[in-house]
Amino acid sequence: MSTTLLTGSEAAAYGAKLARIEVLAYYPITPAFPAMERVSKFIDDGDLKTRFVRVESDHSALAAALGASLAGSRTFTVTNSQGLLYMTEVVYHTAGLRQPVVMAVANRALSAPHSRFPEQGDAISQGASGWIQLFCENNQEVLDNMLQAFKIAETVRLPVMVNYEGYIQSHTLEEVEIPNQEKIDQFLPLNRVRTLDVDNPQGVNTVASPEFYMDYKFRQNEAMEQALTVICSVASDYAKEFGRDWSGLIETYQMEDAEHAFVAMGSMISDARIVVDELREKGQKIGLVKVRTWRPFPAEALREALKNVQLVTVCDKNIVYGLGGALGTEVKSALYGQTVRINSYVLGLGGRDVTTEEIKQVLELSEKTEKQTTASEWFGL
Amino acid sequence: MALSIADLPKEDLFGPGHAGCGGCGAAVAGRQAMKALGSRTIVTIPASCMATLGGSNLKTTWQSPFYHTLFEMAPAVSSGIRAALEAQGIEDVNVVSWAGDAGTADIGFQSLTGAAERNEHMIHVCYDNEMYMNTGGQTGSQTPMYAITSNMTKGKTIKKKNMLAIMEAHGIDYVASASIAYPLDLIAKFKKAIEKPGFSYIHILAPCHRGWQIPPEKTIEFARLAVESGLFELYEVEDGNRTRNYEPPFIPVENYLLPQGRFKNLTQEAIQGIQTSVNKHYGRGE
Amino acid sequence: MAKNLPVVPTAKAGSLAEVPAGITWRIQQPVILETCNMCLDCTLFCPDGALVQQNSKIVLKLNLCKGCGICANECKENAIQMIPEYSGVQGVFR
Ligand SMILES: Cc1ncc(C[n+]2csc(CCOP(=O)(O)OP(=O)(O)O)c2C)c(N)n1
Ligand code: SF4
Numbered sequence: 001m002s003t004t005l006l007t008g009s010e011a012a013a014y015g016a017k018l019a020r021i022e023v024l025a026y027y028p029i030t031p032a033f034p035a036m037e038r039v040s041k042f043i044d045d046g047d048l049k050t051r052f053v054r055v056e057s058d059h060s061a062l063a064a065a066l067g068a069s070l071a072g073s074r075t076f077t078v079t080n081s082q083g084l085l086y087m088t089e090v091v092y093h094t095a096g097l098r099q100p101v102v103m104a105v106a107n108r109a110l111s112a113p114h115s116r117f118p119e120q121g122d123a124i125s126q127g128a129s130g131w132i133q134l135f136c137e138n139n140q141e142v143l144d145n146m147l148q149a150f151k152i153a154e155t156v157r158l159p160v161m162v163n164y165e166g167y168i169q170s171h172t173l174e175e176v177e178i179p180n181q182e183k184i185d186q187f188l189p190l191n192r193v194r195t196l197d198v199d200n201p202q203g204v205n206t207v208a209s210p211e212f213y214m215d216y217k218f219r220q221n222e223a224m225e226q227a228l229t230v231i232c233s234v235a236s237d238y239a240k241e242f243g244r245d246w247s248g249l250i251e252t253y254q255m256e257d258a259e260h261a262f263v264a265m266g267s268m269i270s271d272a273r274i275v276v277d278e279l280r281e282k283g284q285k286i287g288l289v290k291v292r293t294w295r296p297f298p299a300e301a302l303r304e305a306l307k308n309v310q311l312v313t314v315c316d317k318n319i320v321y322g323l324g325g326a327l328g329t330e331v332k333s334a335l336y337g338q339t340v341r342i343n344s345y346v347l348g349l350g351g352r353d354v355t356t357e358e359i360k361q362v363l364e365l366s367e368k369t370e371k372q373t374t375a376s377e378w379f380g381l
Numbered sequence: 382m383a384l385s386i387a388d389l390p391k392e393d394l395f396g397p398g399h400a401g402c403g404g405c406g407a408a409v410a411g412r413q414a415m416k417a418l419g420s421r422t423i424v425t426i427p428a429s430c431m432a433t434l435g436g437s438n439l440k441t442t443w444q445s446p447f448y449h450t451l452f453e454m455a456p457a458v459s460s461g462i463r464a465a466l467e468a469q470g471i472e473d474v475n476v477v478s479w480a481g482d483a484g485t486a487d488i489g490f491q492s493l494t495g496a497a498e499r500n501e502h503m504i505h506v507c508y509d510n511e512m513y514m515n516t517g518g519q520t521g522s523q524t525p526m527y528a529i530t531s532n533m534t535k536g537k538t539i540k541k542k543n544m545l546a547i548m549e550a551h552g553i554d555y556v557a558s559a560s561i562a563y564p565l566d567l568i569a570k571f572k573k574a575i576e577k578p579g580f581s582y583i584h585i586l587a588p589c590h591r592g593w594q595i596p597p598e599k600t601i602e603f604a605r606l607a608v609e610s611g612l613f614e615l616y617e618v619e620d621g622n623r624t625r626n627y628e629p630p631f632i633p634v635e636n637y638l639l640p641q642g643r644f645k646n647l648t649q650e651a652i653q654g655i656q657t658s659v660n661k662h663y664g665r666g667e
Numbered sequence: 668m669a670k671n672l673p674v675v676p677t678a679k680a681g682s683l684a685e686v687p688a689g690i691t692w693r694i695q696q697p698v699i700l701e702t703c704n705m706c707l708d709c710t711l712f713c714p715d716g717a718l719v720q721q722n723s724k725i726v727l728k729l730n731l732c733k734g735c736g737i738c739a740n741e742c743k744e745n746a747i748q749m750i751p752e753y754s755g756v757q758g759v760f761r
Contacts, residue, residue, distance in 0.1 A: 022468035023461060051464035053457075056495030060457030063450070063492065067425070067461030070448060070675075073468050075461070093451055098675050157674055195675050196446045196462060198421045198474050203441030203678035204448040212438045216676055218669040386707035387720075396716035398683035403692065403733030408714035416711075440686060441678035564711040598736030598749075601712050 006176040008169035011139040012078065012104040012162065013038030014176075015146020017048050018184045019102075021076040023068035025053040025061045029083040030116050031166035032106040036078050058083035062090040062101070069099040070204065072194035074150065077101065080166060081108035081122045088126065091159075095130025096220065097195075097205060100153030100160070102146065103131075107266070107317075108166040109350040117351025118165040120266060123294070124318040124326045130220055132160040132227055133295040137269035139164075139174040141246055144238065147179070147188060148246075151234045154191045156227045158220075163294075165317075167351070168267045179242050187241055224296045231293050249298035251290040252305050254280060258287030261306055262363060263331055264315040265291040268354055275359045286363065291327060299334035306331075311341045313366040315359070316376065317348040324376030343369050344376040352380055384565045384572075389416045392444070399442040401434030404597025406587035406604060407481070408434065409561045410508045414479075414585075417571035420445045422475040425459050427489055428452040429481035430515045430589070431508060453488045455480050456496035459503045475575055476503040482523035483513050485584075486544045497551040500579035504571070507544060507582070510589035518592040527651055528643045530592070536646050548582040549618050555581035557617035561588075562605035566615060566626055573617070586613045594642020606637040611659045634659055684731065693734035695749040699725050703746040709738040 006014065012035040016024070024043070026036045042048040053064040058079055065075040079087065084105060094101055109119035123133060132152060136142045142164045149160040164170060195204055208216060232248030239245035254276050255261065262272050269290045279286045289305050291298065306312055312335070316325025323329055328344025335342060343366040348354040362379055369377075394415040401408050407430055415422070423446045426432040432449040435441055450458050455478035463476045478496075480489050485507035493505055512530050513519040520530040522542040529536050549556045554577035559567035567585065574581035588604050590597045607613040608627065612634055615627040634656045638644045660666070697718075703725055709718045710725070717732040718725055739747040 023464045025461060025464075049468075051468045053460050053464050054499060055457055055460070055492075056498070057457075057491055060454060060460075060492045060495055063454035063457035064461030064464065067448075067458035068465035068468075069461075070458075071423070071462045071465035071469075073465035075465075089451055090454065096676070192469075195677065196423050196448055198423065198446060201420070201444060201446045201680040203436050203443050203680065204446070205676055206436040206438060206441050206449060206678040207433055208676060209438055212670070212672070215670040215672055219672060219674070222669075386711060389711075391720065393716040396714065397681075397728075397731050398686065399715065400683070401714070402735075403714070404735030404737055405714045409712060409737075412714065412716060413711055436678045436683050439673075439678050440682040441680065442683040444681040446680075561712075596736075598740040600714075600735075601737055601741050 003175055003177045005173045006139055007034065007171055007173055008139045008142045008164045009034035009106065009171065010038050011142040011176050012146055012164070013042065014178055015143045016076045017042050018179060018181060019074060019076070019147060019150045019188055021050050022073035023051050023053065023065065023075040024077070025055050025064035025075070026078045027055055027058040027061045027083060029058070029079055029081065031108060031170045032078045032080045032083070032104070034170065035104055035106065058086040059090060062087040062094060065101050066090060066094050066097065066099055069101050070097070070195045072192045072197070074190070075101050078104045078106070080106045081110055084122045085110065085125060088129070091126055091129045091131060094159050096216070098157040098220070098223070100150070100157055102149045102153055103159065103161050104146065105161050105163045106166045106170040107163050115350040118168050119349050119351065120163070120165070120316070120318040123161060123163045124320065126161070127295060127326065130158065130224070131295060132158055132231070132293070134160065134162050134293055135265040135291065136162065136164045136169065137267060137290060139169060140176045140244065142169065143176055143178070144242070144244055144246060147184060148234050148238055151188055152227060152230055155230050155234070156223045158223050158227060163266065165267045183241060187238065228296050228298065246292060249293040249301045250305060251292060253288040253290065255287035255289065255305060257285055258309055259285040260311045260313065260363070260367065261287050261289050261309045262313050262315070262359070263289045263291065263327065265294060265327060266317065268315060268317070268359065271354070271356045272359050275356050275363070279363070294327070297330055297334070302331060302334045303338065306335060306340065307338065309340060311343070311366065313363055314342065314344045315362060316344065316346050317354070319346050319349065324374070328376050343372050345379045346376045347379040384569055386565070389568065390419070394420055394444040395442055397442055399434045400437065401430060402591060402597070404590050404600045405430070405434070406561055406589055406600045407431045407508045407510060409600065410585045410587040413561060413564045413567050414506065414571050417568045418475050418477065418575065421473055422477055423462055424477045424479050425450050425455040425462070426479045427455040427484040428515065429484050431479060431481060433515055452484060454492050455484060455489065456505055457492040460496050460499065460501045463502050477506060478503065479506040479508065481514070482507060482509045482511060483521045486522045486542055494551070497548060497553050497580050497582065500553060502579060504574045504581040504583060507584045508587040509584060510587055510592055512589070512592045514589050514592050527647055529646060530643070545584050553582060554579040555617070555619055558584045558613065558615055560586045560604045560608050560613060560615060562601050562608060563615060563627065570617060592643065595640065603637065603641065606632065610634045610637040611663055612637060631665070693732060694752045695734045695736065696729065696732055696752055697727060697738050697747045698750055699727065700746045700748060702744050704744050706743065708741060708743070709747065712737050712741045
C-alpha cells in the first residue's frame with residue numbers, strides 16, 4: 001500500500017483501474033471530466049487494458065457500458081448533472097436489466113439557471129431508478145467505495161452509483177492510500193456473466209405483459225432489499241482486508257449518549273465530525289449519523305441509531321420542489337411513530353458554502369426550533 | 382460466383398412464430414439478412430415493430446442473441462458489445478444494430494452518427510417502412526412527400542431525408558441499399574458487410590402493408606415496384622466507389638404510387654414532378 | 668408469491684416457434700401445386716419461415732403460417748394457391 005495525494009476524481013479513476021474494468025464509456029462534463037481523463041490516461045499509458053468507447057453523448061455512454069456489461073465485461077462510466085439527466089432513460093433500463101455497471105457521479109446542481117457547482121440534486125433525481133447509491137465523505141472513501149461498488153453490484157446484480165461532490169471532492173487533493181493490486185484482485189475476482197452470448201443465445205428485454213412485469217419488479221426490489229445486507233458484509237470484508245471501515249449503510253459517530261443527532265450525507269460529514277468534536281468539548285450531547293447508503297434506504301438502521309435521541313437535524317444539499325430535502329423527508333418517514341423532534345434543512349444548493357460554521361449555526365437553529373412549519377426550512381439564504 | 386437460394390442455410394435464425402402482422406415486410410428483411418449473418422451474430426433492436434415482434438415474456442423467435450434496446454441507442458449498445466468482445470478476445474462474432482426508420486434517421490440518429498464516425502466494427506441496418514408503425518403509423522423523416530399517415534392526414538409536404546447519402550458522407554467502410562424483393566442482392570450485401578473491419582450501413586426498403594395501405598400479399602410486389610420505377614435505387618458504395626446493382630426497367634412511377642392508399646391524394650402534377658426527378662437522377666431524357 | 672423468473676429479463680432462444688403467435692388470425696392458407704419448379708423464391712419471401720424446402724418439395728409448416736398470401740402472389744409459376752380457412756354453413760370469413 002502506498003499513500004499519495006489524490007483528488008476525488010483521481011481516486012475514482014484509481015478505483016476503476018484497480019477493479020480492472022474491461023470497457024469504459026463516458027461523455028465529458030464538468031466537474032466529472034478529470035476522472036474520465038485520468039482513466040483514459042491509464043489506458044494510453046498502458047497501465048490499464050481497457051476498451052474505451054468514445055461515444056457522442058451521455059445517453060450513449062451508459063448505453064455502451066450497458067451493452068458491454070450484457071456481453072459479460074466489467075464496465076464503468078462517469079457523469080453528473082445534465083449528463084446524468086440525459087442518460088436517465090438508460091439509468092432505469094440498466095437497473096431493470098440487472099446489470100452491475102458502476103458509475104461515478106461528481107454531484108453538481110441542475111439547470112436552470114445554469115450552474116456548474118456542487119449539490120446533490122442530480123443523484124437525488126435518480127432516487128427511484130433502481131440503482132444502489134453510495135455517498136462518500138472524502139477521497140479515500142471514493143476510492144474504497146468504487147471497489148466495494150463493483151463487489152456489491154456483481155453480488156446482487158444491480159448497478160451502483162458512487163457519489164462525490166463536484167469540486168469540493170472532485171477537485172480537492174487529499175491523502176489517499178492506494179490498495180495493493182493483488183489484494184484487490186482477491187477481493188474482487190473477475191465474475192463474468194454473459195447475457196448476450198452466441199454460445200448460449202437468449203432474447204433480452206422481450207416485451208413483458210402485465211402478467212410478468214410486476215413480478216420482475218418485485219424481484220428487482222427484492223435485490224435492493226438483499227443489498228441492505230450485502231453492502232454491510234462487503235464493507236466489513238473490505239475493512240478486514242484493507243483496514244478501513246466505512247461501515248455499511250450508516251455510520252454513527254459520538255452517538256452513545258447523544259440527545260441531538262446531525263444526519264446528512266456526502267462531504268458535509270467530514271466537517272460535521274469536527275463540529276461534533278467541538279460541541280462535545282463544550283459539553284453538548286451531540287452525535288452524528290452519516291448516511292453512506294442512500295439507496296436502498298437504510299430505514300431500519302436509522303430507526304435503531306436514532307431511537308434514543310430527542311432531536312434530529314437533517315441537512316440536504318438538494319431540494320425536491322414542493323416537498324423538501326430528500327433525506328429529511330425520508331428520515332421522517334423512517335422514524336414515523338417514534339417520539340422525536342425532526343428538523344429538516346435545505347442548504348448549500350448550487351455551490352453555496354457549507355462549512356463547519358454553517359453546520360454549527362444549523363444545529364443551533366434546530367435546537368431553538370420547537371416545531372417546523374414547513375417540510376424543510378431553507379438555510380443560508 | 383453468384384449466390385443461389387439452394388446454397389443458403391435452411392435454418393431460420395429469426396422468423397418462426399414472430400408476433401408481427403401477416404405479410405410483414407420487416408420480418409422478411411430479418412429472415413433474409415440472417416441467412417447471411419448466421420448464428421454467431423448479436424443483434425440489437427431499438428423500440429419498433431421489429432423489436433416488439435421478436436417476442437414477449439419468456440419467448441422469442443430469435444435463435445441467436447437478440448436485445449430489444451431503448452429507442453435511441455442501438456448503435457451505442459452495439460459499440461459497447463463490440464468493445465466487450467474485443468476485451469474478451471472474441472473475434473468471430475458479427476455485431477449488428479437493426480432499427481426502423483425512426484430508430485435510424487430520427488431519434489436514433491445521434492447514436493448512429495457517433496458509431497459511424499468512430500467506424501465501429503459493426504453493421505447498422507435500417508429497415509425502412511417509411512413511417513412510425515409501432516406507434517400507429519405517424520410521419521417521420523423517411524416518410525416520402527405526399528404520403529398520408531395517421532398524423533398527417535393531408536400528406537407530407539416535404540421530401541424524404543436521404544439517409545444513404547448521409548451515411549455515405551461519413552466515409553464508412555460500406556454503404557448499401559437493398560430491397561426485400563431482391564433477396565439474393567440483399568444477402569450478398571450482408572456477406573460483404575460482414576467482411577469489413579469497420580462500419581457498414583445497409584438501408585432496406587421493407588414495405589408495411591398497413592401503413593402503405595396495400596393488400597398484405599403485395600408487400601414484396603411493392604418493394605419490387607419501388608425499384609423497377611427507379612424510385613428506390615439498388616446500389617452500394619465501397620472505398621468511395623458507387624456501383625448500381627440493378628438497372629431498373631423504369632416502369633412509370635404512378636404504377637408504384639397510385640395503387641397505395643397512402644398516396645390516394647396524389648395529383649397528376651405531383652406524379653409528373655416525381656417522374657421528372659427520377660428521370661433526372663438517372664440522366665434520362667424527359 | 669412472485670413468479671420465479673430469470674434475473675435478467677430474457678427469453679429462451681427460438682421458443683416462440685413452439686407457440687406461434689399469429690395463426691389464430693389466419694383466414695386462408697397456401698396449397699402448393701404440382702407445377703412448382705423448386706425455384707425456392709417463396710422460402711425467402713415468406714415473412715414467417717412457413718415454407719421450407721424438404722428434399723425435392725416445398726413443404727408448408729401450417730403452424731407458422733399467418734395466411735398473408737405473399738407466396739401465392741410471388742410464385743412465378745402460379746404454383747401456390749390460397750384456399751379459405753373456414754367453410755361450411757357459416758360460409759367463409761371474409
Ligand atoms: C424514447 C422513446 N420515445 C418514443 C417511443 C415510442 N415509440 C416506440 S416505437 C416508435 C416508432 C418506431 O418507428 P420506426 O423506427 O420507424 O419502426 P417501425 O415501428 O415503423 O417498424 C415510437 C415513436 C419510445 N419507445 N421511446
Ligand atoms: S405494422 Fe407493418 S411493420 Fe409493423 S408488424 Fe405489422 S406489417 Fe410489420
